[in-house]
Amino acid sequence: MKTLGISDKALVQALFLDYDGTISPLSVLRSESKVSSENMAVLCQISCQIPVAVITTKDLAFVVKKTPFAHAWAGLGGLEIKIGDVVTKEFCLRKTTRHLTAALKYAKGSSDNDLIIEEKHDSEGATLAFSVDWRQAVNRCRAEERALKIISYCETLPVVTIKYEEQPFFDVFPCPVNKGKALLKLKQKLGLRNGILYMGDASVDNPAFEAADIAVGVIHEETPDDLVCEYFVKFEDVTIFLQGLLKNRFRFSLKLPRILHRTQAFQYIRRRKHVK
Secondary structure, three states: OEOOOOOOOEEOOEEEEOOEOOOEOOOOOHHHOOOOHHHHHHHHHHHOOOOEEEEOOOOHHHHHHHOOOOOEEEEHHHOEEEEOOEEEEOHHHHOOOHHHHHHHHHHHHHHOOOOEEEEEEOOOOOEEEEEEEOOOOOOHHHHHHHHHHHHHHHOOOOOEEEEOOOOOEEEEEOOOOOHHHHHHHHHHHOOOOOOEEEEEOOHHHHHHHHHOOEEEEEEOOOOOOOOOEOEEEEHHHHHHHHHHHHHOOOEEOOOOOOOEEHHHHHHHHHHHHHHO
16 A cells, blocks of 8 residues: 655656546446546646556547547556557457457347447457446346346356446456556556556556555545555545646645545545445
């Protein structure tokens, strides 16, 4: 877990970000997903001064056009990395995708109208992963039953199923994804040594929190209890936090606006879940 002494100030030399639930709303359809104009404005300002990268389980075809301020992207949880016009892939993507194809076929056949199946593509357009989402289902109980059936089938195959605590969606990948490894690869490719601040909101972000120099979790209505970072901001305060970081000349400090320490953050999370 990344911690700073109360009086310490760490210089942020690069900003790495998750996408969903961090700089864009979580509970929206793929077609409606976007970075808010306020976040876009401050991130464009930041990217003029330090490298900004996005690490997401979304595919590059989706996220690159949504985040024009970024210098680099790790899509599909880091299975594809794009810097400039150069895209590199993990070796496992070269293997057969027949098991992923079988899982996707089963998911589509079991979805009815309750589930949204989102295919994730590589840079050549081939389907290499997919997500199953029932956030918009009219009958959430029935949708969840169908989703659990799909999960059970996928777990019989040599594919990787990523479930998100208390969240009504899951991902299926052909091989393991690790955002921490993706962060380290981006760090190397961008020629960075230290000072990386990573922001994320889900358990899948934990390896990236651990690999970063400074880790900041983003709190929203579906934040899990197991994030391994010491500092947090509420989703609605991300813009203010980023503006404060910019104004403070990229010196991370507990005096930055809207920063919550771990104890404060989890008290807030518990209250919010209790109300919900």
